[in-house]
Amino acid sequence: MAGLIKAEDVTLVKERSSLEDVVREHVTLKSAGPRSLKGLCPFHDEKTPSFTVSPDNGTYHCFGCDKGGDVISFMMEVEHLTFSETVERLAGRAGIELHYEDGARPREEGAGRRTRLVEAHRVASEFYAEALISAPDARTARDFLRERGFNRSVAEHFGLGFAPRGGEVLAQHLRDKGFRDDEVVLAGLVGRGRGLYDRFRGRLVWPIHDITGDPVGFGARRIFDDDRIEAKYLNTAETPIYKKTQVLYGLDLAKKAIARDRKAVIVEGYTDVMAAHLAGVEQAVATCGTAFGADHVRTLRRLLRDAPDQQPAKVIYTFDGDAAGQKAAMRAFELDGQWDARSFVAVAADGQDPCELRLSGGDGAVRALVDDATPMFEFAVRTTLRRFDLDSPEGRVLGARAIAPIIAAVRDQAMRAEYLRTAPGWVGLSEDHLRAEVTRAGSGAGRTGSPQDRRRTPDGDDAPHDDAPPADPSMPAPDDRDPIVRAESQLLECLLQFPASVPARELAAVRDTDFTAPAHRSLFAAVMAAGPPGERTPAAWLDDVRGNAPQVVHQLLFRYAVATLPTRLDPVTGAPQQRYARSLLVRVREVALQGDINTAMSELRRSDPASSREVAQRLTQLQKDLTLLRASLD
Structure with a gap:
């Protein structure tokens, strides 16, 4: 662990930091007598100033909410920082070099280097913002924004910009401003090939700020059809100041509203954050090129101040109404136990995202979407039940078994009892039957591994040992004794180790539902969500998949990711032949198509004359698809 900041350095930081200057960045202060200043408290709503600052002794106190302290406690409270983060930030402002008890730094970047990288991003932000207005080829970017209901003032409010299409326009601008090549490359603003090149050239860009408001990265959207990088969005790669699993777009703008209302709204994209804020949903934030995860939870917990002894905070997720959106919601449900906030899911009836909803229904429609959100538990149960035919006795029994672990995982005993009274109606079984399934699920059935059998994963989370099956009853370990499941395993091994060996066009036809093993479906969906590796290193791409x-x-x-492929490999690259990967694709798709054909044949036998024609046409097309698929290996 990193050492503590030495006490004498903390004292020095407090001595050289002006409380008055720091407070004035957040509060309008007026003289309240000799050596005393007063203003409206930043920590609670008030009409008459009761927040008092004494510059001489470096203290503040609010007589309305009874909060007080020094420059460190003020910045911690108003910026939502930890003690160490606050001291480091103040030290950077004062030009003080900090020392630590064991000689280590709590962060890998020094204060001076961080300052330089942040300043490079600030210069880049200003450059991009000016280019959005004046660059000859920025009209496409402005049209993109205009079509989504965002005018110039909105673009300026969110700091949007445009990266000119020239190869190294920003790189040269940063050189002119005194930045070294190694600095701008380290910052992720510029890439290095035969020379330097701008990473986000020809794209609409959003500056990404950390919680304190410092610019630390960018998100860039493809707007030209001839863009050589096909990925719709490019995000800053991992840098000393940008950790994608920790940053949230819009958090610098939303943090006060989140802390004030103890409510966070998590949307899926940059334009959704903009639309939500413009509609009055000021608590909206979004992840930056990665799934919402445990680090994001920790970041928001500091703002929500969720604790078991008070009214729960609210976290509302908005997702697209398609299958991918439902999967994202179920991933979020897995994180639900990591905080005491109550979670909700908001999905528009027609599947529109907040940006689309604002265009079609106005600001009120966006607010209504958030206000009418469904409790996460209910969404998770109903989403799980969609996999089962609840019109049949077998489907109801299987559905009850599938949702039992979800109910058993609810920690609040009163809430669990309420869910046990509500959920039977959704399944179509008695409360006694469902209660028995929940009891069985909560007794440890299906759980694997004792504490000593568990180890730490590279990201620090507890996880079952490699040889243990997944500890989720709904996602058992794949049985590779089944030849179909083994083919699925080998295809995933190819995808994770040598993604370029799997033909992209054929891969696009594969669905996650084509996989028979639930764990394989989940892994394949993660691979497809990560997209092609592109410019990412293999390690970075695999991290995105994870x-x-x-x-x-x-x-x-x-x-x-490390398994030996059971086929002849290229002696230089170690990659399998493309025919091997294609054969696995065909095998997985073939089994799925055959299943679809069997279902269609069964449906045809049961259909009435009015609908049999449509079923017959679908069956004929499926049979043609299967024939073509098998012929593709010849």
Whole structure:
């Protein structure tokens, strides 16, 4: 662990930091007598000033809410920082070098280097913002914003910009401002090939700020059809100041509203954050090129101040209404136990995201979407039940078994009892039957591994040992004795180790539902969500895959990422032949198509004359698809 900041350095930081200057960044102060200043308290709503500052002794106190302290406690409270973060930030402002008890730094970057990297981003932000207005080729970016209801003042409020299409326009601008090549490359603003090149050239860019408001990265959207990088969005790669699993877009703007209302709204994209804020949902934030995860939870907990002894805070997720959105919601449900906040899911009836909803229904529609959110538990149960035919006795029994672990995982005994009274109606079984399934699920059935059998994963989370099956009853360990499941495993091994060996066009036809093993479905969905590796290193791409996968399959991912492929490999690259990967694709797709054909044939036998024609046409097309698929290997 990193050492504590030496006490004498903390004292020096307090001595050289002006409380008055720091407070004035947040509060309008007026003289209240000799050596005393007064203003409206930043920590609670008031009409008459009761927040008093004494510059001479460096203290403040609010007579309305009874909060007080020194410059460190003020910045901690108003900026929502930890003690160490606050001292480091103040030290950077005062030009003080900090020392630590064991000689280590709590962060890998020095204060001076961080300052330089942040300043490079600030210069880049200003450059991009000016280019959005004046660059000859920025009209497409402005049209993109205008079509989504964002005018110039909105772009300026959120700091949007445009990266000119020239190869190294920003790189040269940063050089002119005195930045070294190694600094701008380290910052992730510029890449290095035969020379330097701008990473986000020809794209609409959003500056990404940390919780304190410092610019630390960018998100960039493709707007030109001839952009050589096909990925719709590019995000800053990991840098000393940018950790994608920790930053949230819009948090610098939303933090006061989140802390004030003890409510956070998590949306899926940059334009959704903008639309939500403009509609009055000021608590909206979004992840930056990765799935919402445990580090994001920790970041928001500091703002929500959630604790078991008070009214729960609220976390509202908005997701698209498609299958991917439902999967994202279920991944969020897995994180629900990591905080005491009550979680909700908001999905528009027609599947529109907040940006689309604002265009079609106005600001009120966005606010209504958030206000009418469904409790996360109910959404998780209903989403799980969609997999079962509740019109049949077998489907109802299987559905009850599937949702039992969800109910058993609810920690609040009173809430669990309420869910046990409500959920039977959704399944169509008696409360006694469901209660028995919940009792069985909560007794340890299906759980694997004792504490001593568990180890730490690379990201520090407890996880089952590699040889243990996933600890989720709904996602058992894949049985590789089944030849179909084994083919799925080998395809995933190819995808995780050599993604370029799997033909992209054929891969696009594969669905996660084509996989028979639930854990394989989850892993494949994570691979597809991460997209092609592009400019990412293999390690960074695999990390993105892991970020999109639920914790329960992380060990399976690690195993497949290092497994030996049972085929002849290229002696130089170690990659398998493309025919091998294609044969696995065909095998997985073939089994799925055959299943669809069997279902269609069964449906045809049971259909009435009015609908049999449509079913017959679908069956004919499926049979053609299967024939073409098998012929593709010849």
